[in-house]
Amino acid sequence: MIRFECDYTEGAHERILKRLLETNDEQTSGYGTDPHCELARAYIKKACDAEPADVHFLVGGTQTNTTVIASILRPHQGVIAAISGHIAVHETGAIEATGHKVLTLTSDDGKIRAEQVKELVEVHWSDATHEHMVQPGMVYISQPTENGTIYSKSELEALSRVCRESGLPLFIDGARLGYALAAEDNDLSLADIARLCDVFYIGGTKIGAMMGEAVVIVNEALKKDFRYHIKQKGGLLAKGRMLGIQFETLFEDGLYFEISKHAVDMAVLLRDVLTEQGIPFQYHSTTNQQFPILPDRLLEELKENYSFSFWEKADETHSAVRFCTSWATKRENVEKLIEDIKRLR
Amino acid sequence: MIRFECDYTEGAHERILKRLLETNDEQTSGYGTDPHCELARAYIKKACDAEPADVHFLVGGTQTNTTVIASILRPHQGVIAAISGHIAVHETGAIEATGHKVLTLTSDDGKIRAEQVKELVEVHWSDATHEHMVQPGMVYISQPTENGTIYSKSELEALSRVCRESGLPLFIDGARLGYALAAEDNDLSLADIARLCDVFYIGGTKIGAMMGEAVVIVNEALKKDFRYHIKQKGGLLAKGRMLGIQFETLFEDGLYFEISKHAVDMAVLLRDVLTEQGIPFQYHSTTNQQFPILPDRLLEELKENYSFSFWEKADETHSAVRFCTSWATKRENVEKLIEDIKRLR
Amino acid sequence: MIRFECDYTEGAHERILKRLLETNDEQTSGYGTDPHCELARAYIKKACDAEPADVHFLVGGTQTNTTVIASILRPHQGVIAAISGHIAVHETGAIEATGHKVLTLTSDDGKIRAEQVKELVEVHWSDATHEHMVQPGMVYISQPTENGTIYSKSELEALSRVCRESGLPLFIDGARLGYALAAEDNDLSLADIARLCDVFYIGGTKIGAMMGEAVVIVNEALKKDFRYHIKQKGGLLAKGRMLGIQFETLFEDGLYFEISKHAVDMAVLLRDVLTEQGIPFQYHSTTNQQFPILPDRLLEELKENYSFSFWEKADETHSAVRFCTSWATKRENVEKLIEDIKRLR
Amino acid sequence: MIRFECDYTEGAHERILKRLLETNDEQTSGYGTDPHCELARAYIKKACDAEPADVHFLVGGTQTNTTVIASILRPHQGVIAAISGHIAVHETGAIEATGHKVLTLTSDDGKIRAEQVKELVEVHWSDATHEHMVQPGMVYISQPTENGTIYSKSELEALSRVCRESGLPLFIDGARLGYALAAEDNDLSLADIARLCDVFYIGGTKIGAMMGEAVVIVNEALKKDFRYHIKQKGGLLAKGRMLGIQFETLFEDGLYFEISKHAVDMAVLLRDVLTEQGIPFQYHSTTNQQFPILPDRLLEELKENYSFSFWEKADETHSAVRFCTSWATKRENVEKLIEDIKRLR
Structure with missing residues (x-):
């Protein structure tokens, strides 16, 4: 997980x-x-x-x-x-x-x-x-x-x-x-x-x-x-x-600022790739929380390997969810997440 | 200190x-x-x-x-x-x-x-x-x-x-x-x-x-x-x-019990030696807090090297004070305190 | 007043x-x-x-x-x-x-x-x-x-x-x-x-x-x-x-019920006459509070002789206001109010 | 009562x-x-x-x-x-x-x-x-x-x-x-x-x-x-x-002051007569509340015709009680109370 x-x-x-x-x-x-x-x-x-x-x-x-x-x-x-x-x-x-x-x-x-x-x-x-x-x-x-x-x-x-x-x-x-x-x-x-x-x-x-x-x-x-x-x-x-x-x-x-930047970099990486994929977002966030709107079916599959927060229903078959990065987030995990979302769409 | x-x-x-x-x-x-x-x-x-x-x-x-x-x-x-x-x-x-x-x-x-x-x-x-x-x-x-x-x-x-x-x-x-x-x-x-x-x-x-x-x-x-x-x-x-x-x-x-015992041992050591010295205590404590009644003059001198808590005035020239030991108290420090109290009486 | x-x-x-x-x-x-x-x-x-x-x-x-x-x-x-x-x-x-x-x-x-x-x-x-x-x-x-x-x-x-x-x-x-x-x-x-x-x-x-x-x-x-x-x-x-x-x-x-009824009768009298006059109401009330929507101009004039509560703006030139009757309301006062509203429209 | x-x-x-x-x-x-x-x-x-x-x-x-x-x-x-x-x-x-x-x-x-x-x-x-x-x-x-x-x-x-x-x-x-x-x-x-x-x-x-x-x-x-x-x-x-x-x-x-004085007069009347009778008081009150110390036996009998407040036990057989006068206290009632206490001692 x-x-x-x-x-x-x-x-x-x-x-x-x-x-x-x-x-x-x-x-x-x-x-x-x-x-x-x-x-x-x-x-x-x-x-x-x-x-x-x-x-x-x-x-x-x-x-x-x-x-x-x-x-x-x-x-x-x-x-x-x-x-x-x-x-x-x-x-x-x-x-x-x-x-x-x-x-x-x-x-x-x-x-x-x-x-x-x-x-x-x-x-x-x-x-x-x-x-x-x-x-x-x-x-x-x-x-x-x-x-x-x-x-x-x-x-x-x-x-x-x-x-x-x-x-x-x-x-x-x-x-x-x-x-x-x-x-x-x-x-x-x-x-x-x-x-x-x-x-x-x-x-x-x-x-x-x-x-x-x-x-x-x-x-x-x-x-x-x-x-x-x-x-x-x-x-x-x-x-x-x-x-x-x-x-x-x-x-x-300056450690506080350095590790904050890492978290934001990871979130922006996620946001930008998903955006390129045509995935809409609930809010325009430039910080460490991202709220993509994804198909419920895809979210069900993602849940097996990733934890994230349900935010709200977007329509009958889609939901906005929240992904948080942090100072401790590993780039490889974000990349894996991106690949899995791409694959499962 | x-x-x-x-x-x-x-x-x-x-x-x-x-x-x-x-x-x-x-x-x-x-x-x-x-x-x-x-x-x-x-x-x-x-x-x-x-x-x-x-x-x-x-x-x-x-x-x-x-x-x-x-x-x-x-x-x-x-x-x-x-x-x-x-x-x-x-x-x-x-x-x-x-x-x-x-x-x-x-x-x-x-x-x-x-x-x-x-x-x-x-x-x-x-x-x-x-x-x-x-x-x-x-x-x-x-x-x-x-x-x-x-x-x-x-x-x-x-x-x-x-x-x-x-x-x-x-x-x-x-x-x-x-x-x-x-x-x-x-x-x-x-x-x-x-x-x-x-x-x-x-x-x-x-x-x-x-x-x-x-x-x-x-x-x-x-x-x-x-x-x-x-x-x-x-x-x-x-x-x-x-x-x-x-x-x-x-x-x-059982670490909790082991380190608790150490603190109490250190407090009892302090109490027993001071009692032998004829020093009275405000309360009969068998735990890690001890409340000896000491001359104010002595307490003034002790303050230079030790921190402890004032508890209450006992009479015109004496006060009850509190010494706490803990899981981290070093035996050598208790022994040093005992020696100094003995010396300063 | x-x-x-x-x-x-x-x-x-x-x-x-x-x-x-x-x-x-x-x-x-x-x-x-x-x-x-x-x-x-x-x-x-x-x-x-x-x-x-x-x-x-x-x-x-x-x-x-x-x-x-x-x-x-x-x-x-x-x-x-x-x-x-x-x-x-x-x-x-x-x-x-x-x-x-x-x-x-x-x-x-x-x-x-x-x-x-x-x-x-x-x-x-x-x-x-x-x-x-x-x-x-x-x-x-x-x-x-x-x-x-x-x-x-x-x-x-x-x-x-x-x-x-x-x-x-x-x-x-x-x-x-x-x-x-x-x-x-x-x-x-x-x-x-x-x-x-x-x-x-x-x-x-x-x-x-x-x-x-x-x-x-x-x-x-x-x-x-x-x-x-x-x-x-x-x-x-x-x-x-x-x-x-x-x-x-x-x-x-049964005094409580009797005087309650009087208040409601007075309110309904007001409501029904104003409704007949084509005056709309903010809520459909069947009790002692009535909320007609009246021209601000008329309300300004009414204020000289009557007190009532401003409720909310209805549009640029009209406001909903509240008239309360009670067990003590005199029929003649309600009738006077009705006449004045009619006259001032 | x-x-x-x-x-x-x-x-x-x-x-x-x-x-x-x-x-x-x-x-x-x-x-x-x-x-x-x-x-x-x-x-x-x-x-x-x-x-x-x-x-x-x-x-x-x-x-x-x-x-x-x-x-x-x-x-x-x-x-x-x-x-x-x-x-x-x-x-x-x-x-x-x-x-x-x-x-x-x-x-x-x-x-x-x-x-x-x-x-x-x-x-x-x-x-x-x-x-x-x-x-x-x-x-x-x-x-x-x-x-x-x-x-x-x-x-x-x-x-x-x-x-x-x-x-x-x-x-x-x-x-x-x-x-x-x-x-x-x-x-x-x-x-x-x-x-x-x-x-x-x-x-x-x-x-x-x-x-x-x-x-x-x-x-x-x-x-x-x-x-x-x-x-x-x-x-x-x-x-x-x-x-x-x-x-x-x-x-x-000045009605407030006038009726206050009446209450105090009634309380002082009670206090002074009882004091003459050798009855002690719990507090020295110069206002409308009086706290005589009376035999419990007497208090039991008084209770049949008078209400008053128990205050606290004075000794094994006596209690302090509170009598309040007020703007509405009738002199005849105070006099009756005094007579009854005298009689019952």
Whole structure:
């Protein structure tokens, strides 16, 4: 079985494991106060050109989204997100469990537009009975989105502008951020992202680490007491250095960007060959997730040797499915997949 | 600096790191559905003589306590715990954040007694206006406690009996469970624990693992939908096998018990020598945490080379402090500490 | 200014005020344990032909919805509702504030269909990763809906069947229940409603009372500890008899039904005359809320003497608005409104 | 049966009922936006000499406490209160249900001292791991307390000073505020109270109204969006004028103070005569609640004709009980009670 069902089917990058071994006997203080976390923070702030930012390491994506969002909103506020956003669909109501509604906007491709946010805000405040409705309190987007698409610089600037005009902090879920940065059509640097939003995170779990997400808080007003929130939400890892060592390794010399690029290269290889074969795609993705629409019959046969995710029915006899590549994807496996799809058509 | 401030100052047991390296290239499914988690579950159920139990792997202690407790209680119920219990003091209100009060019982040594639970329950139900008060919904204890003490079999049997008579699930926080099992005066087996409570967890973070806690749900009624709760509370690790591999290693041939014993041996060595020196202890601990009462002057000097935790003032010139040993504690460091305390008295 | 903006612009039915005066000096116990509450419960159970039901009196609608829903769901569950449902739109996220997502279904007329519920449930359970999503835990509908429409007996039977097959309690928000019972096309009795759902409430605030909603719990499994939930959610009125006396008056001899009918008669009068005038309506309502589509120009003029609610733009020059009648609406005011609309067209 | 078990055994003051009748046919807008609420707000602000304050009307005490506290705290913060405080004991965990711990301080008489607050705050911030503990976020007291005692001006000034130095909003639960203001030893005016705290409420339910509490928000920073919080917590009464009319009546010419004084006079009459008889009291109360310690034998006999509340066992053969007077207490009933106690001793 060759796995393309998600981007966390392997362990961790070998350099990370090696570093864990080398540092294993060191004695350090806990909860992220150790030298490795310090170093990792410095590397990340440099990569983001955001020296005054606060950087915190959490374990996983749902935990990170919940902790950040719950730390920002007041009880009567909700978070604006795409209807397909991870927090709106795939976190078992973690946001609602902290008391907040997810205010969803329609989206065909996983992205939301500045004008949509603007309209939602205007509709809220123009309603005479607005206090009977959840007040928009912040905006959540993912880069790349759950559909593999990315925001361009101009799109993010527009969103950022509307958010600032409306007093809404902008939070970017970067669980797969490296894969967006490596996209052929990306024109956003880490520094742009740090500049345009209020808080974001750099995903490790899906890009080379065993686990771990690095939250970067740019907006001064959101920094206060954040470690309390992490602890309360169960994200303050006792052996915090495990996260520090991983991000130290990923960011000391650009490993994060290098392995992200590999994943995207593999995905684009798959996409381009299938496109040449006349196979349509559900979304135009330039990142590590690809959503070809294939005959159900072919998919049945593919399942014997490959794992992938069912996305949605396209018509009576075809379905959109998702193939994920990752930092660990072997070129030979992608080539084998391509050959098998060609053969089975 | 030699660290005794807590039991997670080092990385992971070398066999765990070795196993992570060996299995790193395997492709597996996520979220704890992989073969390593399966194997670890089988080992743990065998060790607990609890075949029908459900075993789940979570990342850390606060997360585990919150997830278990929130999955059991209805909105108007609270959890009974010692006033010194971890959930009552050191989790930034994580239980309250899920909507539930911690109903505290006084305790001198970290333990609560069956009669205390019985009385609290009777007082609640005998009050004519009981619906104006939080209803007791379950009982939380830790084995060993935050003070290093352990419940004997007869104490746990008595608690278990009262809980069952009162319809209150009994939950045991076993963040340091191995250290209790290795105590000289312990008469409880893992199987006894599984038999006497409804749900408990076996701590990995403090005993050999990088991170990870294994929840064992014994009571059939508490098993339903538990994975939803883990996901919602941010504890469903994407690369779940990281936890599975660690517990597989710890439980395949008794490593967990072996390294627990080492930690306790080191703590007892420290305790016995200091006791011979006439140094009093705040609690009678037979596990890996020791709480000697030492002159403040001496503590000031010790701080230069050792880390440990301040516990509480004993009198004007003395304080109780905590020294933790662990699976990774080096005998030579304990001996050095002993010599320095002797020398500095 | 003649008010049609909602159904609570006046005080209470004069018989209620009279009864409050008569009983004012009585001394009774608090929190709904007094003889008036007991009598009101008996009347209501009789009216519903539901002797074994539990009846509780709460103060307002949002409070009642929140209390009932939070008492039923487990933390990982959500409540299914129409996208236009009161809990989904107009309660400032009260349901989410108790930790639960509202799982919305599309609706053109405020009603949801049995097949929609069935499909949502099937989609949830057929998804391999269902534990990453909020589990459907109950169904909420309103009778009549926020759009003035009502469920027929066959529609409610179908919903009830799907709910029972799926293990989902069915909760009916009856804030305006009397107005549904009085509708010309209604074929559901109070007894039918009690038989087909698990819990519902009979609204007093909008139908003759100063305030108050009578919750009727039919499903035995939902009765346990409900008074704790009421108290926790702030709904256990100290002088509970104030609610008991009002419902006693409304249900001792059919006053509730009589005044409901008056409101509906007034609404139908308005609707029928405007329809004759060729004025279209946004929804086909047979209850006390009517939603004519009128020229914006005319609405501007009407505003000088009448209050009503803007609903939504119909086209560039027309808007749908809402006129509510109530138990207190004076026929002469409706006739004046009709004349003015006729005149201003 | 003559009732002294609580201060809400009767209906409402006759002038309130009369006013409700007189205004019953008026048509007004809902949710507290009507002229009666406006007038009541003006009267209350004048009585408090707090023109810039915001005044909101809620229905009951638990709801008010929950709404105010949840509107102020951030998720990781708790509210400091006496261990006997209403929010700590008698609200079924309503505060915890909104996610917040009640940080309790010991108290013999229901009051907390400025030094206790100061110490709790200092202990929190001096702990190196303070982020593992709930952060103190505000202070809650009641005036008078649940034990009938009152804060003096110097005590309240000291508390206020510590709160302001520590950045903790001070919230006063005034469910029985009138009875404190009428106490013989009271030296605090409504204006003092408004000046010394950040938010407080004036209780109507226990002092003449059918129901209703008037929240006065003095601190500018706490005013924002408060109506959203009221709505979300189920406290925004549709027919808000019902509350406005009651407070208008109570505050237009001092009725609130006059009837409060009557209740206190009746309580003091009872206290003084029993004291003369050599009967001890559990607390020294100068307000409407009195806690004599009486022989259990006598209490058994009293129960046949009087209702009162059991408080706690004093010794093997005596118990402290609570007698409440109110605005509606008849002097002849107090005299009868006194005679019966004298006779039965």
